[in-house]
Amino acid sequence: MEIQVSLIIPDELLSGASEKVSRQILEQFVLEGYKKRKLTTKQVGELLGFSTRFEVDDFLHRHEAFDYSVEDLEADLKTLKDLGLK
Numbered sequence: 001m002e003i004q005v006s007l008i009i010p011d012e013l014l015s016g017a018s019e020k021v022s023r024q025i026l027e028q029f030v031l032e033g034y035k036k037r038k039l040t041t042k043q044v045g046e047l048l049g050f051s052t053r054f055e056v057d058d059f060l061h062r063h064e065a066f067d068y069s070v071e072d073l074e075a076d077l078k079t080l081k082d083l084g085l086k
Contacts, residue, residue, distance in 0.1 A: 030047050
């Protein structure tokens with residue numbers, strides 16, 4: 001199922017950059033979906049037209065949308081300690 005969404009944005013808000021604004025709106029929509037765990041990294045890539053996971057990671061990093069919690073860090077540190085690497 002596909003859904004197409006259209007927005008009417010007054011010209012004075014666009015300043016002649018409608019393509020840029022529509023991309024920014026799409027990116028914000030995708031970021032919000034990712035942050036609320038409604039979208040996966042794969043879906044982020046598909047929606048934004050990225051061809052690699054590196055592009056997705058770069059996008060998420062630039063927008064400070066990290067999917068790495070304090071609990072993840074603590075678990076990783078424990079694993080390193082258990083392996084004798086820390």
